[in-house]
Amino acid sequence: MTASNTFSLAESNSAMPQVVVVGGGLTGLTVAFRLKQWAAGISVVLLESGDRPGGNIGTEWHEGFRVERGPNGFLDRTPAVPDLVRDLGLSAQLIAASDGSRKNRYVFVRGQLHKLPRGPLGLLTTPLLSWRGKWQLLSEPWRKSQPVSADESVHDFVTRRAGQEAADIFADALVTGIHGGDPRQLSVAATFPRLPVLEREAGSIIRGFLRAARQRKKEAKAQGLHPPGPMRMWSFREGLQVLIDALTQHLGDTVQCGVAVRSITKPTEASPWIIHTDRTTFTADAVVLTCPAYEQAAILHDYDRTLAEEIAGIPYNRIAVVALGYRRDDCPGGLDGFGYIAPQNTRRDLLGVQWCSSIFPDRAPPGFVLWRALCGGVHRGEQLDWDDDRLVKAVHAEIRLAMGVRGEPVFQRIIRWPKAIPQYVCGHLDRMARIEELASRHAGLFLTGNAYRGVAMADCVEQAGRIATQVSRMLLPPDRKSSV
Ligand SMILES: Cc1cc2nc3c(=O)[nH]c(=O)nc-3n(C[C@H](O)[C@H](O)[C@H](O)COP(=O)(O)OP(=O)(O)OC[C@H]3O[C@@H](n4cnc5c(N)ncnc54)[C@H](O)[C@@H]3O)c2cc1C
DSSP states (O other), rough: OOOEEEHHHHOOOTSSOEEEEOOBBHHHHHHHHHHHHHHHOEEEEEEESSSSSSSOOOOEETTTTEEEEEEEOOOSSSHHHHHHHHHHTGGGGEEEEHHHHHOOOOEEEEEEEEEEHHHHHHHHHTTTTTTHHHHHTTTTGGOOOOOOSSSOOOHHHHHHHHHHHIIIIIHHHHHHHHHOTTTTTTTTHHHHHHHHHHHHHHHHHHHHHHHHHHHHHHHHTTTOOOOOOOOOOOETTTTHHHHHHHHHHHHHEEEESOEEEEEOOOOOOTSOOOESSSOOOOEEEEEESSHHHHHHHHHHTTTTTHHHHHHHHHOOEEEEEEEEEEEESSSSSSOOOEEEOOEEEEEEOOEEEOHHHHSSTTSSSTTTTEEEEEEETTTTTGGOOOOOOHEEEEEEEEHHHOOOOOOOOOEEEEEEETTSSSSOOTTTTHEEEEEEHHHTTTEEEEEEETTTTTOOOOHHHHHHHHHHHHHHHSSSSSHHHHOO
């Protein structure tokens, strides 16, 4: 694409509707890929401010250690990512997380590692709960209780349904592991939307899960398929970078890196969108913002300040990824597991440790292990300001305490995310409703990304597909809309 002060996409091919996608993380790349796949005849440009696409996702390779910068893998909770992987021709390259990593997960509480219980027998025998705590959790199917507030926190919801101990240990571990957030602040309806639905429909979470599993089995049987297995985590032998590279390759010169969007305007209802970047200006019929909320807010500030302020209200936490390599001989135990969580309420020097080389193959050279600690989160954000030496020493001390490693780390790599994961605090869904109402006043403006309706890779890919469908339906001629 030629550099000029004003580059109008419309000028390049006036017959084609034009879309500019802002942000080249997984969401933006998937929106652009789906638009190209489903809506031939729409011209797409993706603008990414960084020097590489991928956003949070990226894999580094140092001295035989393969380090994920952000996510470690994705769950097949919905078909969204597996379908994308298939459409990119990558299915044969997928690798599933080890069986051990699915079954053996730990929490670090009261000074030692405890295996997270699986099933009713595990719950009955776990030392993590008192007898009273066990009774409160296992009697959940018969408990009748009503939400106290319209938008309950994860902590209040789990306490109401399954007791305080379950909330303090299991809900905290879940939220710490996925969001690096505080269960007392996060909205259950926004963070785990399925839970309130199960309660409403089945009168109980446990009963609702069992009923849903029976239904899935029945449907699979009716279609002559194997009953669906438990949810699994997936990646690629060479890491999640494979997914980003494939998307980028398919998109070719649709992706322009090193171009930061500063603002957008639409002088009149009938005129196209004008996208101002730090280099040049684009015009388009539709703009899809997929960059983080605080960037979307800055871009929209002069165009619709009320909308921008709503978006700017979505908070983020801070996370440092501290990857350490050890000699295998220095690490006692079988290490056949996923790793452990140190619940936020324990305020330790790390949120948890993923045993990367136990989860996926080829993460460390033979004779070594690679572990990744996540530090910071909503309560320990100051850890990002620690220098590398202090962070490594703190993480090593935690790992030595929890796992009894003997030697010093032989490898280290630190990645700091000053604005890491958006936090869907109580009120998030009301905020979303206001954002959607305000945005709907601007034809051709689409807002998506991990700030809105799910932070997992699966959520991002699912939402990206939905947005690509909406954009296609808006821009394609009537006779082609039904094909999308
Ligand atoms: C440490 C960490 C661990 C995680 N672990 C997991 C996990 O194990 N499993 C899982 O499913 N999910 C995980 N996640 C969440 C998941 O990675 C993200 O939610 C997802 O990758 C977000 O993708 P996105 O495209 O919406 O946003 P981003 O990845 O943030 O991409 C947004 C892009 O927009 C670009 N941009 C910003 N401003 C501008 C601008 N003005 N103009 C143009 N471009 C701009 C950015 O450079 C960036 O590339 C993790 C996240 C983090 C941070």
